[in-house]
Amino acid sequence: MRIFHLSAECYPIAKVGGLADVVGALPKYQNEAGLNAAVVMPFYNRKFVHENEFEVVFQGATLLGTRRLYFEILKEKTDKLGFELFLVKIPGLLDRENIYSYPDEKEQFIAFQICFLDWINWSGQTPDLIHCHDHHSGLVPFMMYHSNLYRRLAHIPTVFTIHNGQYHGAFGWDNLDYLPDIDFYKTGLLEWNGGINPLASAVKCCWKFTTVSPSYLQELSTNSNGLEYLFYVERFKGSGIVNGIDTEVWNSQTDPMLPEHFTAATIAKGKQKNKQILCDKFNLSADKPLIAFIGRLVTEKGSDLLPAAIERSLTKHGDKVNFLILGAGDTATELALQQLKTLYPQNCNVFIGYDEALAHLIYAGADFLLMPSRVEPCGLNQLYAIRYATVPIVRSTGGLKDTVIDFGEEGGYGIRFNNVSVEDITASVARAVELYADSKKMLQLRKRMMGLDFSWYRSAKEYIELYQSLIPKI
Numbered sequence: 001m002r003i004f005h006l007s008a009e010c011y012p013i014a015k016v017g018g019l020a021d022v023v024g025a026l027p028k029y030q031n032e033a034g035l036n037a038a039v040v041m042p043f044y045n046r047k048f049v050h051e052n053e054f055e056v057v058f059q060g061a062t063l064l065g066t067r068r069l070y071f072e073i074l075k076e077k078t079d080k081l082g083f084e085l086f087l088v089k090i091p092g093l094l095d096r097e098n099i100y101s102y103p104d105e106k107e108q109f110i111a112f113q114i115c116f117l118d119w120i121n122w123s124g125q126t127p128d129l130i131h132c133h134d135h136h137s138g139l140v141p142f143m144m145y146h147s148n149l150y151r152r153l154a155h156i157p158t159v160f161t162i163h164n165g166q167y168h169g170a171f172g173w174d175n176l177d178y179l180p181d182i183d184f185y186k187t188g189l190l191e192w193n194g195g196i197n198p199l200a201s202a203v204k205c206c207w208k209f210t211t212v213s214p215s216y217l218q219e220l221s222t223n224s225n226g227l228e229y230l231f232y233v234e235r236f237k238g239s240g241i242v243n244g245i246d247t248e249v250w251n252s253q254t255d256p257m258l259p260e261h262f263t264a265a266t267i268a269k270g271k272q273k274n275k276q277i278l279c280d281k282f283n284l285s286a287d288k289p290l291i292a293f294i295g296r297l298v299t300e301k302g303s304d305l306l307p308a309a310i311e312r313s314l315t316k317h318g319d320k321v322n323f324l325i326l327g328a329g330d331t332a333t334e335l336a337l338q339q340l341k342t343l344y345p346q347n348c349n350v351f352i353g354y355d356e357a358l359a360h361l362i363y364a365g366a367d368f369l370l371m372p373s374r375v376e377p378c379g380l381n382q383l384y385a386i387r388y389a390t391v392p393i394v395r396s397t398g399g400l401k402d403t404v405i406d407f408g409e410e411g412g413y414g415i416r417f418n419n420v421s422v423e424d425i426t427a428s429v430a431r432a433v434e435l436y437a438d439s440k441k442m443l444q445l446r447k448r449m450m451g452l453d454f455s456w457y458r459s460a461k462e463y464i465e466l467y468q469s470l471i472p473k474i
């Protein structure tokens, strides 16, 4: 079964968040299960493309409105990632360093999608299914089914996965001419709320859409940044499949980013060693419970509440708890966190920026990982924390609700709270401090977590079953 995954991000080539982790792992596990899955993404001028060899497998020219674009499809030569990797390179448009936030981002992603379709169309390829991820590839289903240029591809099923329903990639009708040779009677399938909305269009036009957890599928009907009614109407076309994690990358016995490897049998010693190294680095005491946060500092993640919740917790527990934050995003939150670091240098430290190796060390060295998310479609951080025996403290929403059981319940291992509020976070921190004091219980929970399986094997199988339901002959 030949599948193309289309995405703006893919680990280790280019990552901003969890989308990259999923697209960098799912195809690998699908191929292990006998599929022929490949990833297609934009070319970014980054370390990976300089350190690896590529061959040009296609060259073409296309139109974006009246602008003529020359493009190349590059293929990574070795398939060492466990899947074929193709990059769409367009000189002057898709050959820059950053993934997002250029003023012509809309042109970049529309061109990416057109070049992909041109390539498979003109090179005579007929994949069994095309799997699009998030709004950056959301116009592909519409163009495949309603552009005269791509009639040859119109019978191919499409699956669309929503990793984040808050971002839609919407733009105005004045850009309609970017879409090549479309059937004008069908433009309603592009529309939402007065503009062209790639996320809405994908949901309308794809054969099936998925969300990255079952709870998130329900929540989209009440919270999706204006698309609630669409998700309500289309709910029977959707299914929720919880993300897995790449257990080869996230393996406490082999992870090259960990100074100390550990197994379920050496948890206490192994984690303490990582914690000591982490705490030394950040001027914190390794004898106190360490509560960490990793992620984008945006309102979705509830990070705006961290400064007040940390300060209140430090006031309440005095010197008995430490905090470490790794992230970047909203300037106001970054500033407030930096101020906390100045006010409480022995109990709170902050690293503003992106650092993959530090993230691994924190998952292994922290005692607790805090995720006060307002919205969390699945969340991978809590799964990495569990994998490295770190107790997740999560708000009961989306995928966090589907993957974390409170330690007060049968078989539980985490701490859950209901409201995105300073009060609820502070109360959960208090539970964490109390739990940490019970070293026997902590060890029991850590062992329990290390015995859990959140690998891709189960989720990759669910995707394959979904594909099979759309391609009956296989």
Ligand SMILES: Nc1ncnc2c1ncn2[C@@H]1O[C@H](COP(=O)(O)OP(=O)(O)O[C@H]2O[C@H](CO)[C@@H](O)[C@H](O)[C@H]2O)[C@@H](O)[C@H]1O
Binding pocket: 016, 017, 018, 019, 021, 022, 163, 164, 212, 243, 294, 295, 296, 326, 327, 328, 353, 354, 355, 356, 359, 376, 377, 378, 379, 380, 381, 399
């Ligand atoms: N400053 C930093 N330094 C180093 N590493 C950092 C970092 N900030 C974030 N990360 C890493 O980025 C990833 C974040 O993944 P998440 O799934 O938690 O969130 P994200 O919102 O990006 O993804 C969206 O897509 C994913 C995938 O479907 C969903 O799980 C999620 O709910 C949804 O919001 C993790 O691997 C984390 O370690």
